Amino acid sequence: MKIILLLAVLASVNFCSSSASAGSPAAASPERIDPDSLRAVIKAELVEEILDGMRAVHPTAPSVPESIEFAGKTYRFDTDAMYERMDRELIAFTYMHTNSTLMLKRSTRYFRMVEPILKANGVPEDLKYLMAIESNLDPKAVSVSGAAGLWQFLKSTAPQYGLEVSSEVDERYNIEKETEAACKYFKEAYAKYGDWLTVAASYNAGQGGITKRLNDQKQSSALNLFLPEETSRYMFRILVAKMFFTDPESFGFNVPKEDYYPYREPRKVVTVTTAIPSLPDFAADNGVTYADLRNANLWMLGTKLSNPSGKTYKIIIPTVK
Secondary structure, three states, X not given: OHHHHHHHHHHHHHHHHHHOOOOOHHHHOOXXXXXXXXXXXXXXHHHHHHHHHHHHHOOOOOOOOOEEEEOOEEEEOOOHHHHHHHHHHHHHXXXXXXXXXXXXXXXXHHXXXXXXXXXXXXXXXXXXXXXXXXXXXXXXXXXXXXXXXXXXXXXXXXXXXXXOEOOOEEHHHOHHHHHHHHHHHHHHHHHHHOOHHHHHHHHXXXXXXXXXXXXHHOXXXXXXXXXXXXXXXXXXXXXXXXXXXXXXXXXOOOOOHHHOOOOOOOOEEEEEOXXXXXXXXXXXXXXXXXXXXXXXXXXXXXXXXXXXXXXXEEEEEOOOO
16 A cells, blocks of 8 residues: 555656746755655565565574484484574475475375385385475476486486386386385495485485495594585485475465375276287276376386286276366
């Protein structure tokens, strides 16, 4: 309202200025309002109103907590370095609107899918937040380096953890199998480091790089290492991700639960050991479209499954609503 009144005054001033001649009493009056000064006042008021609106829509980032529990271990933020590194990621999560909102909406579906697999492998459930940092919970995510899927395996390393990557099949997009592969990595790294946050750092920087730095810097935890910025921030992003998904409202995100994308149990799972000459025909025979079939089985890359080795594949027939 204040801005509207000021604009009305400015319009009146401009009208009077244009109507008065150079020699008129109005032009010489000491009471005349300077339009440029008024414009500056309006600009300042407008900026303040915009900021007030932003504050009302989005509060400030959460304060750094005294500590956080992650994978059974408590981490404290009682030094300047720990406090500031955590604070930076809290701010980043708070104002990363598009990705943060989409991650929240996707979380019900994909956490529901991976949590039982983590549990069955003896991996702490908190490691699911690593998946959020890796891919923003986007099962189709592909990085600039070619890492793919929710867990972002590289094409070169995927076979080491049991994932097939070929012209027709890319199991980096098979949520069950890529999660099993991630668990295999986690357990392998934990046997070496004995600390889950260091395991997470190695997922980003590689075991070779983390091991060398631990030895060179004479430390037992990656948290105490001098690291490249990406890996240094990576560990704190995971900690903040846990806070974010646990209490999104504290970050200013008020997404109604009914707006979260649901997990739907498959209508059935078909096991095949032979070739499928036409996946569109296979989809039709099972009462779904080819598009629905592909969206439920992103690991299938084309319109056929040759399967020359007679490998066993599980194909999800989705519940479509």
